[in-house]
Amino acid sequence: MTYEFVFDERLGIELPRLHEDWAALTEAERAALLHDWEQIRGRIPDRIMQLERTIIQKQNQLNTEDDFPRSCRLNTEIAEIASCITDLHLWFRADQDVSVKGHY
Template sequence: MKYEFVYDERLGIELPLLHEDWGSLSAAERAAILHEWEKIRGRIPNRIQQLETEIVEKQNRLNVEDDFPLSCRLNTEIAELASCITDLHLWFRADQDVSDKGHH
C-alpha cells in the first residue's frame, strides 16, 4: 500500500500517511488521495466547533473553580484543545496537494 489514512485520536480526524513520495504516486493515486482528503477536510469545521464547545464548557467550570490544582488541570486541558484547533486550522488550510511532510 502506497498510502493510507490514519485516524488521529488527538485531532479526531483521519490524516494522510504516504509510504512513498507524492511525486512517485500515479495520477490516479493522487486523485484518490485528494478525493478522500476533501471529504475529511470538509468535516474539519465541525470538529473545530466541537472543540470550541468543549473549551467554553471548561472555561465556565474554571470561572467557578476554587480548587487550585483542578484549575491548573482545566487550564492545561483548555490549552490542549486550543492546540488541536490550531492544528486543525493548519490541516484545513493546507494546499490540496497532500504533503507527506512529517507523515512517514
C-alpha cells in the same frame, strides 16, 4: 497500497500517510488521495466547533472553580484543546498538494 488515512486520536480526524514519495504516486493515485482528503477535510470545521464547545464548558467550570490544582488542570486541558484547534486549522488551510507532501 501507496497511502492510507490513519485516525489521529488527538485531532479526531484521519490524516494521510504516504508509503511512497508523492512524486512516485501515479496521477490516479494522487487524484484518489486528494479526493479522499477533501472528504475528511470537509469535516474539520465541525470538529473545530465541537472542540470550541468543550473549551467553553471548561472555561465555565474554571470560572467557578475554587480549588487551585483543579484550576491548573482545567487551564492545561483548555490549552491542549486550543492546540488541537490550531493544528486542525493548519490541516484545513493547507493547500492540498502541500499538505500531503509537506507532512508525509
